[in-house]
Amino acid sequence: xxxxxxxxxxxxALSCLMLALAACGSSGNGGAATAPSAPSAEGLWIGSTNxxxxxxxxxxxxxxxxxxxxxxxxxxxxxxxxxxxxxxLGGSFSSSNGIDFNVEGRGINATTLAASYMAxxxxxxxxxxxxxxxxxxxxxxYNAEYEQTPxxxxxxxxxxxxxSVVGSSELTTVAVNSPGVIAGTGNxxxxxxxxxxxxxxxxxxxxxxSFSGPCPSxxxxxxxIGYFDSGAKRLSxxxxxxxxxxxxxxxxxxx
Numbered sequence: 001x002x003x004x005x006x007x008x009x010x011x012x013a014l015s016c017l018m019l020a021l022a023a024c025g026s027s028g029n030g031g032a033a034t035a036p037s038a039p040s041a042e043g044l045w046i047g048s049t050n051x052x053x054x055x056x057x058x059x060x061x062x063x064x065x066x067x068x069x070x071x072x073x074x075x076x077x078x079x080x081x082x083x084x085x086x087x088x089l090g091g092s093f094s095s096s097n098g099i100d101f102n103v104e105g106r107g108i109n110a111t112t113l114a115a116s117y118m119a120x121x122x123x124x125x126x127x128x129x130x131x132x133x134x135x136x137x138x139x140x141x142y143n144a145e146y147e148q149t150p151x152x153x154x155x156x157x158x159x160x161x162x163x164s165v166v167g168s169s170e171l172t173t174v175a176v177n178s179p180g181v182i183a184g185t186g187n188x189x190x191x192x193x194x195x196x197x198x199x200x201x202x203x204x205x206x207x208x209x210s211f212s213g214p215c216p217s218x219x220x221x222x223x224x225i226g227y228f229d230s231g232a233k234r235l236s237x238x239x240x241x242x243x244x245x246x247x248x249x250x251x252x253x254x255x
């Protein structure tokens with residue numbers, strides 16, 4: 001009887017061990033294994049274009065992207081941005097619904113984007129303007145500042161720079177306070193007011209603004225992102241109206 005009891009105990013122990021090993025190899029959703037997420041083009045990308053413009057690209061975790069590009073040979077002055085939503089698959093990032101918001105006279109134009117990427121290493125590609133029959137290419141490398149945690153306290157302060165909407169640019173002062181309230185006033189008296197808050201993922205800020213006063217864009221509202229270059233103490237704001245028919249660019253530094 002003693003030998004049989006030991007055998008039963010050993011059998012039960014073996015059964016428990018097998019169950020434990022099976023549990024370790026499964027998830028809580030019916031035992032199906034959870035596959036790791038595929039590498040994507042998400043991140044902060046710094047580089048240049050084939051026509052001597054500096055590029056700051058942000059691909060967010062939901063596939064939305066904002067590619068800021070500078071005036072030729074003047075990296076501190078933003079000439080426009082390309083915004084859209086794209087998809088990452090096997091080292092390729094593509095988008096068919098891009099909009100280029102340009103303050104050098106081209107206005108707003110539809111774009112497509114095709115790029116190749118190596119996660120957290122490089123993102124290189126081209127932006128094409130079907131109606132203009134033009135294409136520019138860009139090469140960028142990953143910047144690990146994207147992995148830092150954003151906070152309103154880090155960007156709180158006053159910035160002076162140029163704010164642009166379609167057909168108009170002017171010197172503007174922007175103030176950000178610690179709760180995340182943002183307000184800007186241009187030399188003409190045009191004002192905007194809203195919120196700027198850290199995103200849950202990435203060193204980026206969600207932006208929402210409304211205009212008031214004698215503004216070329218009237219009293220429209222825009223939404224977009226903010227990016228703070230801590231080394232240069234430079235705040236960049238880019239946003240579009242819901243219809244994507246107008247937008248805002250502001251690039252300013254702390255005095």
